[in-house]
Amino acid sequence: MKITLFVLLVLGTLAMARPDSIFDFDLDDIHQDQDIDDDRVITGSYSWIAPDGVRYFVRYVADDDGYRVLESNAVPATALGIRANGQQGSFLSSEEFDD
Template sequence: MKLFLLAALSLVALAAARPDSVLNLDLDGIHHDQDLEDGEVVSGTYSWTSPEGEEFFVRYVADENGYRVLESNAVPASEGVAADGQQGSFVSFEEEDN
């Protein structure tokens, strides 16, 4: 559920960055697939189509190493290196609270 929320928030942030396109956002073009493996590893993809017709996607995994983007045409490359799951993770703030 947290990953779905993260995906939804990402889409909202994307729409907010382009206020002129918010009214043109086609929710039928948003897809999210998720698998739970061994009760601990979540993997999946989400994709959407921009108002200009460009399709974006993110393939991710969330496990003991955190949430990591494995492949994406929506996440910009950092220092010329595209996301491949080895670039580090997004760690939950819940862990810091404990």
């Protein structure tokens, strides 16, 4: 559910960045795979084709260390040049702070 929300957030951001092409976006251009193992480790990927024809992808893992991008051409490196490889910091869930 969180991953789907994240994908929708990414797509919404793309639509806002290029409002002239929001209606050119085809849902058939979106693909998502996800697997949950017995230890509740989630691995998956999602990809989409932007209106300009470029295919973007994100491969990720979500486990006890949080959500981490393993590989991506959508977010290839941080401002410091650190490439996505799963060793970078994680995105922690706000759920861990819920009572």
